[in-house]
Structures are given as C-alpha cells and as structure tokens.
Amino acid sequence: MQFSQGVRMAWKSIIANKLRTLLTMLGIVIGVASVITLVAMGNGTRQQVKEQMAGLGTNLLSVNISGRGAVSSLTVEEAEQLGKLDGVKDVSPVISGNVQAKYKTKNVNVTVEGITPSYEGVRNVHIQRGRYITGIDVAYRQKVALIGTGTAGELFGTADPVGAAISLNGNHYKIVGLLEQQGTSLGGSNDDKIMVPISAGSRLLQTKGVRSVYLQAEDDANMDSIELALEGELTRKFRGNTSGYNIFNQADLVETISSVSATLSNTLAGIASISLLVGGIGIMNIMLVSVTERTREIGIRKSIGARRRDILLQFLLEALVISGLSGIVGVLVSYGAAYFLTRSGTLAVMTWDTIALSFIFSFAIGITFGIFPANKASRLRPVDALRYD
Amino acid sequence: MSRHAEIELKDIVKTYHMGAETLTTLKKVSLRVYRGEFMAIVGPSGSGKSTLMNIIGCLDTPSEGQYIIDGQDASRMSDNQLARVRNEKIGFIFQSFHLLSQLSAFENVELPLVYRGMPAKQRREIASGMLAQMGLADKQNHKPRQLSGGQQQRVAIARALASQPSILLADEPTGALDTKTGKEVMGIFQQLHRQGHTIILITHDPGVAEAAESVIRITDGIITEERRGNHAIQPGSPDGLEEHYRQ
Ligand SMILES: Nc1ncnc2c1ncn2[C@@H]1O[C@H](COP(=O)(O)OP(=O)(O)O)[C@@H](O)[C@H]1O
Numbered sequence: 170m171q172f173s174q175g176v177r178m179a180w181k182s183i184i185a186n187k188l189r190t191l192l193t194m195l196g197i198v199i200g201v202a203s204v205i206t207l208v209a210m211g212n213g214t215r216q217q218v219k220e221q222m223a224g225l226g227t228n229l230l231s232v233n234i235s236g237r238g239a240v241s242s243l244t245v246e247e248a249e250q251l252g253k254l255d256g257v258k259d260v261s262p263v264i265s266g267n268v269q270a271k272y273k274t275k276n277v278n279v280t281v282e283g284i285t286p287s288y289e290g291v292r293n294v295h296i297q298r299g300r301y302i303t304g305i306d307v308a309y310r311q312k313v314a315l316i317g318t319g320t321a322g323e324l325f326g327t328a329d330p331v332g333a334a335i336s337l338n339g340n341h342y343k344i345v346g347l348l349e350q351q352g353t354s355l356g357g358s359n360d361d362k363i364m365v366p367i368s369a370g371s372r373l374l375q376t377k378g379v380r381s382v383y384l385q386a387e388d389d390a391n392m393d394s395i396e397l398a399l400e401g402e403l404t405r406k407f408r409g410n411t412s413g414y415n416i417f418n419q420a421d422l423v424e425t426i427s428s429v430s431a432t433l434s435n436t437l438a439g440i441a442s443i444s445l446l447v448g449g450i451g452i453m454n455i456m457l458v459s460v461t462e463r464t465r466e467i468g469i470r471k472s473i474g475a476r477r478r479d480i481l482l483q484f485l486l487e488a489l490v491i492s493g494l495s496g497i498v499g500v501l502v503s504y505g506a507a508y509f510l511t512r513s514g515t516l517a518v519m520t521w522d523t524i525a526l527s528f529i530f531s532f533a534i535g536i537t538f539g540i541f542p543a544n545k546a547s548r549l550r551p552v553d554a555l556r557y558d
Numbered sequence: 559m560s561r562h563a564e565i566e567l568k569d570i571v572k573t574y575h576m577g578a579e580t581l582t583t584l585k586k587v588s589l590r591v592y593r594g595e596f597m598a599i600v601g602p603s604g605s606g607k608s609t610l611m612n613i614i615g616c617l618d619t620p621s622e623g624q625y626i627i628d629g630q631d632a633s634r635m636s637d638n639q640l641a642r643v644r645n646e647k648i649g650f651i652f653q654s655f656h657l658l659s660q661l662s663a664f665e666n667v668e669l670p671l672v673y674r675g676m677p678a679k680q681r682r683e684i685a686s687g688m689l690a691q692m693g694l695a696d697k698q699n700h701k702p703r704q705l706s707g708g709q710q711q712r713v714a715i716a717r718a719l720a721s722q723p724s725i726l727l728a729d730e731p732t733g734a735l736d737t738k739t740g741k742e743v744m745g746i747f748q749q750l751h752r753q754g755h756t757i758i759l760i761t762h763d764p765g766v767a768e769a770a771e772s773v774i775r776i777t778d779g780i781i782t783e784e785r786r787g788n789h790a791i792q793p794g795s796p797d798g799l800e801e802h803y804r805q
C-alpha cells in the first residue's frame with residue numbers, strides 16, 4: 170500500500186468519527202496552545218523589561234556614593250576625572266538632595282539634582298520644550314532649572330512652566346526647560362524632580378560631594394573591564410573604605426530580570442506540557458477503543474490481503490493526523506490568544522522555535538501513544554478479528 | 559481430463575485450548591481440490607466447516623498437518639506471504655458480507671488492489687468493471703447500508719473477484735439472503751465456475767449443493783462423504799444426501 174493511500178484511509182476514518190476526533194483533539198489543542206501562549210507571554214515580559222532597561226542604557230555604570238567627609242566623598246572635579254578611564258565615553262556626576270519648591274502659593278518638597286550637560290546623553294533624559302542646562306550655566310553657576318512633568322503639574326497645573334520663576338529653599342530659579350515624561354521605574358516616579366546646574370546645586374544643597382556618577386561606556390562589551398578599573402580607582406580614592414560607594418551595572422540587572430522571567434515562563438510551559446502528555450494519553454485511549462471497536466474491520470482488511478505493516482501504518486497515521494491537526498489548531502489558537510493578550514496590554518511574543526517545538530512535540534505524542542494501539546491492531550489474527558462482534 | 563490439485567490438505571488437525579479443556583474441531587482432514595472444480599461443503603452446524611474454510615483461505619493456521627496451495631506449503635509461510643496469498647490467490651465471500659461500512663461500494667471493491675499497490679487509474683478500471691459485471695454500475699457510490707442484502711453480497715463478490723484470484727471461497731454466501739436473491743447469487747457462482755474459477759462453497763441448502771460438481775460432507779470434524787463429479791465416493795455411511803442428488 171502506498172503512503173498517500175494510507176493518509177487518505179486515515180483521513181476517511183477520522184471524518185467518519187467527527188465527534189470522537191474532536192474530543193481527542195481537544196486535549197492536545199489545549200496543551201499546545203497553553204505551552205505556546207505561556208512561552209509567548211514570558212518572551213513578551215522579557216522583551217518589555219529589556220526595552221525599559223535599554224531606555225536606561227545597557228552601557229551604563231552608575232556609582233552611588235553614600236560616604237560623607239573628605240575621604241569618603243567625591244568632588245565634582247574628581248568625578249569628572251573618572252571619565253578619563255579607558256573605554257569611557259562620557260561621565261555625568263550628579264549632586265542630589267531635597268528642597269522646598271515654591272511657586273506663588275503652591276509649595277512642594279521635591280528632589281533636586283545638580284547636573285552637567287552630559288547628563289542628557291548619558292542618562293538619556295531629554296526636554297520637550299525650552300532648552301537644556303549648558304556648560305555656561307554650570308561655569309557661571311546660573312540659577313536656571315529643568316522641571317519634571319510631575320512637579321510641573323503640581324506647581325503649575327496646566328499652565329506652561331517654561332520661563333516662570335520659582336523659589337528653591339528661598340532662592341529664585343528660572344525654569345528654562347520642561348523634561349520629557351519618563352514614567353515610573355523600579356525606583357519610583359522619574360517625573361517628580363527639578364534639575365539645576367551642578368555648581369548651583371552644590372551651593373543650594375550645601376554639599377561638595379557628588380551623590381552619583383554615571384559612566385557611559387563606548388561599547389557595552391567592555392563593561393566588565395571598565396567596572397574593574399572604576400573599582401580600583403574608587404578604592405584608591407576612598408582608601409579602602411569600600412562601603413562608601415556602590416557600583417551598579419545596568420546590564421547585570423537586565424540579565425537578572427531576563428533570566429528570572431525566563432525561568433518563570435519555562436516553569437509555566439513545563440506545567441502546561443503536562444496537559445500535552447495527558448492529551449497524548451487521551452489519543453492512546455481513543456485509539457485503543459478504536460482498535461477494539463474496529464476489530465472486525467481489521468479482520469476484513471486482513472482477509473483481503475492487508476499486511477501487518479498496512480494495518481500498523483493505517484492506525485499510526487490516524488494518530489498522527491489527529492495529533493498533527495491538533496498541533497495546527499493549537500498554534501492557531503495561541504496566535505489568537507497572543508493577539509488578544511497583546512491588545513489588552515500583556516505583550517505576548519510568538520517565536521518560531523516554540524511553535525516548531527510544540528508541533529514536533531505533539532507529533533511525537535501521536536507516534537508514542539499511537540504505536541501501541543496500532544501494533545495491537547496489526548497483530549490480530551484474521552480469524553479472531555473476523556469472529557469478533 | 560488431466561487436473562491439477564490446486565489445494566491439498568494432508569491430515570489437518572485443528573485444536574482449540576480453552577483453559578484445561580481442549581476441543582478438536584478438525585480430526586485429520588485430508589482433501590484435494592482441483593483447478594476449476596466447484597465443490598460444496600455440507601454438514602451440520604458446528605461440525606467444523608468454517609474452521610476448514612478459514613484454513614484453506616489462509617485466515618487461520620492448522621494445529622497439525624500440511625496445507626499446500628498452488629504447490630507451496632502454506633504452513634511454512636510468513637505473515638507477509640500469507641497476506642499475499644490472501645490478496646492474490648484467494649477471494650473470500652462471507653455469509654455476513656463483511657463490507658467496510660464507511661466505504662462506498664466502489665471503494666470496497668478496489669481495496670484489495672490498494673493493498674496490492676496498484677495505481678489508481680488501473681484500480682478504477684477493474685473495480686468499475688467488476689461492479690458492472692455484478693449489475694451494480696449505478697450503485698458505485700452507495701454505502702453498504704444503502705444497498706439490499708443481495709446487492710451487498712454482489713459487492714462482496716465483486717471485491718473477491720477484483721484481485722482476479724484463481725480460488726473463490728464462500729462460507730454460506732446465501733445464508734443471509736432470501737430464497738430468490740439466494741438463487742441469483744448462486745447463478746453468479748455457476749457462471750464463475752464456467753469461467754474456470756476454482757470454487758469452494760459451504761452451504762446448508764441441498765439445492766445449492768446439487769448445483770456443485772463435487773460435494774464434501776463433514777460431520778464432527780471428519781469428512782464422512784466425498785462425491786466427485788458423477789462418481790460418489792462414500793468413506794462414511796450415506797445419510798440421505800445421495801437420495802437427494804438422484805431426484
Ligand atoms: N476460536 C474458537 N475457539 C473455540 N472454539 C471454536 C473457535 N472457533 C470455532 N470453534 C468451535 O469449533 C467448532 C466448529 O466450528 P465451525 O467450524 O464454525 O462450525 P461450522 O462452520 O461447521 O458450523 C464449533 O464447536 C465451534 O464452537
């Protein structure tokens with residue numbers, strides 16, 4: 170018997186038992202669809218996290234300085250020196266603290282960051298209107314400020330803050346730019362702040378020590394060597410007081426979060442694949458019932474010359490067609506699910522390897538659980554099979 | 559007339575084991591069937607006729623003895639070789655038709671050729687031709703349950719003939735049919751006999767047996783009467799059948 174004839178034969182008997190076929194398929198469809206969808210959701214989460222973090226820059230090293238006093242702190246000039254380390258493209262020292270901001274009758278407590286112009290490139294924080302803080306502002310200690318959208322809303326409502334004068338701890342500052350909306354990150358809202366030239370900020374906050382230094386690498390491949398050099402430089406400067414500072418690698422964080430979400434989605438997919446297994450047992454069950462029900466059919470086929478391998482092929486192909494169809498339907502269902510999930514805000518990203526894998530898996534289940542009933546059918550002796558009713 | 563023994567059974571024994579009990583349904587049966595012979599097998603129910611027929615048709619294997627078909631020892635054949643014999647040399651016709659219910663008349667008839675690996679075009683020609691010969695040209699796409707008993711049996715005969723076997727085996731082919739259609743079906747067998755097929759047929763109907771060339775009577779697993787052509791050979795005691803022939 171030819172293979173194509175076998176497929177046609179299998180298809181005929183599947184069509185002849187539509188309801189039973191559908192019920193059998195259901196188990197595999199649910200299994201395949203849930204495995205693919207869960208993995209897609211995991212992929213989506215990972216991608217979202219990556220995009221968010223990439224916005225912050227994966228080629229970014231940040232140093233937080235917690236120490237106080239002459240030895241355990243870093244002046245703006247010392248911080249700028251760190252920019253001369255090998256492989257560092259740019260450096261952005263930041264002084265920060267809290268002040269009382271006042272506009273007309275409105276009064277809020279807000280974070281102030283004293284920055285240099287390089288902040289824009291290094292931190293990827295831009296303005297939507299007005300102008301940025303310039304080198305001249307820093308050099309002449311200009312009392313100008315950039316305002317975050319959150320703080321602007323609190324102080325100015327819907328009015329335009331650019332050009333207005335506010336008071337920070339009693340000092341008059343002119344707002345020259347409105348920052349782009351940043352949204353919230355792990356650290357809380359990034360929109361509730363005011364930024365001033367680092368020289369002015371140093372006087373306003375009455376501190377000489379920088380709070381953080383951001384280093385932008387030329388290439389995110391040599392992050393480790395930069396981190397090592399930075400570590401050496403700071404240890405030297407802090408005279409071994411390593412608790413006075415804290416180096417933070419953005420890429421490490423991305424890695425950690427990615428691997429956590431990958432583990433999570435793989436675990437879920439693993440649980441879902443149990444339902445594939447159960448679906449496979451369902452196929453075996455149905456095929457076994459089918460062999461019993463069709464004993465006479467097997468006898469008839471054998472009596473007119475079907476060989477063992479013809480019967481084996483027929484039943485195996487039936488199992489394969491059922492599992493293959495279920496695989497296709499499962500993939501389609503998961504496409505639908507991914508579409509609706511993404512539309513409703515949960516990003517789900519289908520990848521070809523997941524689709525191929527669950528498809529192969531459902532075929533493998535078809536073979537594994539189809540072979541036992543098929544073999545049983547093929548071994549029946551024609552007389553015994555014909556006698557059966 | 560020189561005749562060639564197409565089928566030769568030598569001391570065939572068939573024993574069933576049911577727990578501690580053993581049941582011997584064929585007790586050293588020896589038989590020759592010649593090419594082109596039309597043989598009827600008669601005997602009371604449970605005497606072992608079907609058991610013998612199944613062995614001849616390679617659907618079953620004997621417990622002891624030798625079975626030679628067309629010069630080849632069937633008792634030494636592999637599963638695949640037996641399937642080939644069933645496919646090419648033997649056409650089996652059953653009392654309950656044994657058609658596949660999901661398949662159309664045409665698909666039922668072409669099935670032996672499918673298993674032979676014949677291309678579709680050739681299959682179509684043969685299967686359509688056989689159905690037409692059986693007077694079922696317009697019933698090709700009917701499912702078995704849409705056909706009458708007589709029509710179903712004609713489909714089954716067309717299927718048995720499709721593979722152009724030299725031997726036709728029929729186990730009570732008219733048993734499930736009324737007298738009139740039974741007669742029609744018997745007419746077909748007689749015609750096939752004239753075309754040169756070797757036919758072995760089990761029947762309860764003395765009228766049917768009369769139409770045959772030779773008659774074998776089985777009682778309790780033993781051949782008790784063997785009548786060849788016009789010359790009756792009687793290994794056992796006669797029991798009135800002969801009288802029937804003389805009518
Ligand atoms: N598979 C089997 N297991 C046990 N006994 C069987 C089996 N097949 C047939 N028999 C017994 O063998 C005897 C002969 O049966 P069978 O050849 O069908 O008789 P017939 O066709 O002459 O009516 C019966 O007694 C029947 O019960």
Ligand SMILES: [Mg+2]
Nearest residue numbers: 607608609729
């Ligand atoms: Mg019988």
